[in-house]
Amino acid sequence: MREDYTYVVLADDDEDDRLFFTEAFEELKMKTKVDIYKDGVDLMNALNQSDSVLPNILFLDLNMPMKSGLECLKEIKDNQRFKDIAIAIYSTSASEEDIEDTFVNGANIYIKKPNNFNNLKKILSDVVTMNWQYHTSGLNKDNFLLRL
């Protein structure tokens, strides 16, 4: 059995977005632990440590300098060790092309960054709940696609 909290990681180069994200989780009544990285390179370095604790859900901003969210996604999907991580794209873009492309490359969730805090809380709560369902109810994770 895993611990009864959800471990969440976000990689985002925008400071305000990072702040909103952590605050939203603090206000949710769910048991979560949140870690933040400020870009894709930092994130991948941390994940690639052989003793790293892997998140249950990883939120990836798409547009980051040096290493984009899509590049992180591809690297993660090519590594068997990361196969249980649910990947959520967390982006300002809502272009159908970005959405389909990231889903095809293995993302489970696509979130268009909401412009108000209450929406963000609602969305993050939905994501954690849905992910929890997939974990605890034996659902097939390959079919886990959610767009918010």
Add this chain to the structure above:
Amino acid sequence: MKIFIKFDFTRICTKVIDEKLMELGIKYRMLNFGEIEFLEEVPADKLEAFDAILKEYGVEKIENQKVILVQKIKDTIIDMVLNANDNINVKSSVYLSEKLGHSYGYLSNVFSEVTYTSVENFIILQRIEHAKSLMINTDLSLTEIAYRLQYSSVAHLSTQFKNTTGITPTTFQRIITKRRELNTNKT
């Protein structure tokens, strides 16, 4: 006259449990103190008798009844969704309360309390997941899938699919197909 005695609690408790389980003819193994493993399937009436006897000694079985009930609700729902054809026209609330012997109100309260989601949502999620697996693993058309899962129409299934996942059934199918092509090309 007064005498003084010293108790060995662990030994007393172990001995009581040992004797009672022997009386009931239950094969078991004492693991750490406070944990007992039954070595074979124990019928419900024997378990109840065991619980009752232990109560006299102030020993109580620890279990989270609610978590167990939630698991039963989930199993029943999954079973109901997978065998939708056999349960034509039975309302899920009636089906659940008949199968589990509790009122639907009680069941749905316990469910929400433990899972942070509602029974209705869980049923919808299970039906959509079942639809997904039929879409991917069979040649059934969406119309046939809707019929099998007891949706009143394809439109109803499509709407619920979109509301639950944020994407349409067609987009879902296209993404999964492309994903498979991508993975085949990689290997």
